[in-house]
Amino acid sequence: MLQAYLKVAWRRLKARLFYTLLNVLGLALAMGCCILLYVYVSYQLSFDTYHRHAATTYRVVNELHLDKTEYDKGSAMAMYLAARREIPQVVNGAYSCSRQSYIVTAGTADKKLFREEKNIAFTNSKWFDVFKYRVVAGNLQGLNQLNTAVLTQKQAQKYFGSTPAIGQYLQIKNIPMRVVAVVANCPYNTDQNSDIYFSFATLKQIDPDYKNYTNQWGYISSVNNSYLVLRTTADKPVVEKMLNQIAKPYFGDGIKYYKFQLLPLTEQHFDLRYGGTTQKSLLTVLIVIGCLILATAIINYINLVVAQQARRSTEIGTRKVLGATAGRLLMQFVTESVMTTTVAAVLAMGLVAAVLPVINRYWFSAQPVHVGSWLQLGLFTLLLVVIINLVMGIYPAWWLNRFNITHALKKQATLVQTGLGRKALVVLQNLIAQLLIAGTVIIVMQVQFLKNTDKGFDRNMVVNISVGQATDLQKQRLLKGTAQMPDVSSVSFCLNSPATDSQRGATLQFDNRPKWENWPARFAIGDAAYAKTFGLQLIAGRNRDSHATTPEFLVNQKMARMLMGNHWTDVIGKKLQPGDPKGIIVGVVKDFNVHSLLEPIEPTVVLEDKNLQTNMAVKLNGQHTDATLKTLQQLYTETLPTEVFSYRFIDEQIASLYRAETLQQNLIWGAAAMAIVISSLGLLGLVSLMTLQRTKEIGVRKVLGAGVSQIGLMLSADFLKLVGLALIVAIPGSWWLMNHWLQNYAYHIQIHWWVYALTGLLAMLIAFFTVGFQSFKAAMANPVNSLRSE
């Protein structure tokens, strides 16, 4: 019997090759999308779930309740040690100081310098106890001694090539570090990805800031990580309470601003407040989009089945008379859909394998997506096939059950009118496509807006070059050298460009006010040339003088207003103590954005901190850029022989602030394109079937004198009406959805009416081109042929 099903299914699919191809193509594209989204979503969800006690491992984080709540993922070593000592529910834990950047020297004979950016961590062997790493060589216990290092395979290869790394030496700041172990490279799905681990005990020698790290409770910085392993997840509230209790004596009155909390390790990847990189809501949206695209393809299939129903009912009637039960007839339908979907699934897998590297390169370049397990992917595809077939089987099952044999076998079988359901499905399909089109247009506009809006400073042709802990003398030599370069307009030593994702700031005391202000100000740290280099516009007072005896500050207008209201210019000449330094305000600059435009402008102080000014920002005039960069490199290597030259244009850096938005834009754009292609395939199938079924009517109309254009328009209009109907629903739907999304941004565009005009026009045009060709072809056919064929 199975053989008979397969044989008939194969013949039917072959006989209606055009429709079969439409279905296979539509389903393959939709399944391809679903598989890709599955790869993306499951990859994101797998982050750091593979560690030994992932479910009971927590990161110590804190909320700082000032006027606005600040979130910090860092915690002090002192607190970690106390927690390990005093809280019995804590069974294990690890501490590290990560994302460190140093110049590392490798080799003894021919010393090679490597600039390591934010991939160095200081820790001890406990780290490898809590987090799962595979030891390739050596012993991790060695990391508990002074002057030792653990490398990943990749890093060992980079430093020592094929020579075994164990026992070799590295140097940072002239301090030797012996390699005691090599671990396998980090898997892709982890946020704990340092490449070099130095023994924590050595940190004191390298960074004097860490001299008292064991008892400095205030040393909370986002690079200091504490992880605690609890007995069970139920212990979390108790441990959180105890953390706050044990911290109390050390923070005194200040404790009321702090709330220490535990962030589950598996949530870390998704909590944007604490440095997570992926929004769970994005994953939800993607899953919904995947389902919608799949629905579009399934609707195509069902529509074609319904449209062919009249033709098929005679066959079904005959088979019933010959003794077929409804179940057996359904099997015939199911065999056909299973064959179609299986071919589509194979095609989809092929598509995914071909497309994944491409989108990893262009869309996910910052965080490439990796397939965890192809077997799992295969199983998912199988599940997809099963679900699709179940859904596609519902209609035939329903139809076969209420099937009337005598009706079907009537000598002149009248066409069964099932138009309404089919029309509803076409409307639904178009609705999905149009929602996605409108979404794409709006997201593209918003991202462009974010990237191009005036941030109050000049970001063109400014190059950021790290100079590490260069001495004053070296900085002077760099300044002198650059002064002679004709294409350099300005140079400033600073911590960062104005727009950056790393935050620094403090609460402050103004003028002679007895109380500190209860809001923090952001810091923009740089020398006097900072304002000129980044084009900050001075609107009151004067620029700072680096040589002044008391420190001088610039504040932005927002801050001036927060301090003095409408008399904001009066802040000039007043005393200010932002954090530690005490000085006076000498000027007010126009508001500029220190963060991405996700956040509103914040009160900002421009100040000097020599130790933190580890970057050199160079403003170029845009001519002979390559040559100038080369000369800069020469000057750099001469002046700073122990550093490694590397540079980055800050507009690129700014673009990377909007990585998440750009990614969303790409994903939605891709989804919209897919939905349009798939629903167009469906329309193409439907219109060709409809014209086929209406051949006789078209012939009669022509004989009665209708022109080609009249008939063509009549046939197209039927479909265009449905597209229009979908638009009516799509407008309020997408307006609501997209406004909701835009609320995430402090600065956002307004949705204009023409977005929908554009969406509607686009949808209409696509539908018209799809439908029009077939319609006019049918309209041009000779009526003699169509009327004779009875």
Add this chain to the structure above:
Amino acid sequence: MLSLKQISKYYNTGNNKTYVLNKVDLDVEQGEFVSIMGPSGSGKSTLLNIIGMLDQPSEGYMYFLNEPVHQLKEKQRSALYKQNIGFVFQAYHLIDELTVYENIETPLLYQDVKSTERKALVADALDRFNIVGKKDLFPAQLSGGQQQLVGIARALISKPKLLLADEPTGNLNSKQGEEIMELFKKLNQEDGVTIIQVTHSEKNAQYGSRIINLLDGKIDSSIIL
């Protein structure tokens, strides 16, 4: 073999009942060849469909092989007709995707007949109707007469006791029609198959052993030839 008692079929149109069949009594014995005649709308096809159990009467009793059909459940009814009744249609209703061989084989598949047995039965039928050479062709490749021949072979493959034919020659030219009627006569006389056919043609009706004339849903006359 077949007995209809007071069979009616009506549709409700507003407050009135429109009768298609009105209290029809009919008995058919084993081995008869009955032709049902009558003008359009007289209820011929409905009567045939009720006899074939494809349609159900609104009122009345029907016995087939001594089974009270009106009391049977859907499943039992379909089992009964599956095994005992063969259908031949005016429009042949061959399945386009199946070859001649497969079309004839289909009823056996639905009755779960074993593969070897199926082969033997189909081979027999092809032989008997002289269509061995056409067995791998599809319906579209056959003439109308040939298609009807296949239709008849398919109807007879499971050895039914009763063959129902609804204007079997309606779509055929007169020569093809004659051949089919000769075949019916032969099947009736030599193989003892009971046949009930609906026809418009006086000439074709003469092949049978009895002619029933329907008029406005009632039996107008029953003539034994």
